[in-house]
Amino acid sequence: MKEPLFSIRMRAARGDRHISGAERLAGADCLDGLAAGMVKRALGHPKGLPDSISLTIEEIDLSRLMRIGLPDIRTVGVDSVAQGRNAALAGLLRAGISEQAARSAMQALAGGAAPNGESMRGAMLVDALDGRRLEFDAARGVRVSRMDLEERAAAVLARELQAIGLNNTHVQEALVLAAKVLHAPGVLAELCWSDDPDYTAGYVAAPCLGYVRFPLLKPRGEDRGGRAFFLAPGTDVTGLYRFLEKQAVLVDRVGRMLP
Ligand code: WAQ
Ligand code: MG
Ligand code: MG
Ligand code: MG
Known part of the structure; x- marks a missing residue:
């Protein structure tokens, strides 16, 4: 660039x-x-x-530019939203998130996590042990920015996603966001599904799991979605905001596409 x-x-x-x-x-x-x-x-x-x-x-x-790689990508086939959410829950538990924290975050996303009952503009911050919400403003959440793919990595990613039928903006942008979030101090895992009514897929990402996609995490037509970042208890939330909002991050290599 x-x-x-x-x-x-x-x-x-x-x-x-x-x-x-x-x-x-x-x-x-x-x-x-x-x-x-x-x-x-x-x-x-x-x-x-x-x-x-x-x-x-x-x-x-x-x-101060930081260079990182993308997580490995895997898709877990599911037949229903309930099955998708159960599989996502299992992933979060494997990543060390308590069942209480994982379930309450899912419930918040499903019900519209902002005070007006709609999707937030940014992500929720959730204590990975007790499930408490830690963002400073529940409508805004924390908005991750100042990250992108370097041109060469973008070309490789487009080619590799194309080969598995996943070359769309949702996947590309979510991968870059998840890569930055997984490098953030204190973040143990991320849960996401889109707020776009026609996009039903979502993912769980964690250092030990990579980026695990689930094609059905919400019903078609639903416009409530969002993101939860699960934090190790005691994480410096102000420092985490600074990293997620301000630290410039360039992704310069892709992960593996796992079966
Ligand atoms: N920082 C923090 N939260 C964000 C950001 C951001 N930069 N962008 C979006 N969000 C939150 C916000 O609450 C949105 O309402 C919600 O996430 C959904 O955003 O592998 O498209 O851009 O097939 O609609 C995931 C699955 C797609 C991709 C996610 O999210 C795949 C997606 P959207
Ligand atoms: Mg987006
Ligand atoms: Mg985005
Ligand atoms: Mg959206």
Whole structure:
């Protein structure tokens, strides 16, 4: 990527309803194209037309750029939402999350984790032992940004995802986000399913599991979804926010596609 490097982020909402968000890193020559694409995406979102779209562009401090790899990817076939959620629960338990914390996070995601009963703009932070919510603002959550794929890694990933029929924006963006989250201090695991009504897949990610996808974690048509990051008890939450929101991360290698 050309220097200087910029963070470009979009967020679209209608009133207090979160519609869409996106975050990329790019050189100055790519910013106009990315901005146009983000505006188009916000205006064409299945959650409806936003009444506000914010774009933020900020230069990144390259001396502090961190380079990481993507987790390995695996898909677990499931026949129903109940089976998907049970399999995701089993994954979280294997990653060391307590059953209470895993179940209460799932319940929150299913019921709309924001105070207005809808999806949050960012992720919940959940104590991995007692299940307590630790984010500072329950509508906003923590929004992970300042991360992207390097061009060469993006090309390799697109080719490899293509080969298994998974080359879509949801998967690519979720992989990059999960990679950064798994490198965050104190995060033991992540649980996610989309808030887009036509996208039913979700995943559990953890250092010991990689990125494990489940094609059905919610019913089609459902527009409540979100993310939970499970934290080791005693994690410095302020420091975690700083890392997730501010630390620039470039993904420069892909993981394995596991059967
Ligand atoms: N930081 C924190 N939370 C976020 C972010 C972010 N950058 N982006 C989205 N979220 C939260 C927010 O609560 C959204 O409502 C929710 O996650 C869902 O976001 O392998 O598409 O972008 O097939 O709709 C996962 C499965 C797809 C991909 C996830 O999420 C696969 C997806 P979406
Ligand atoms: Mg995203
Ligand atoms: Mg997204
Ligand atoms: Mg969405």
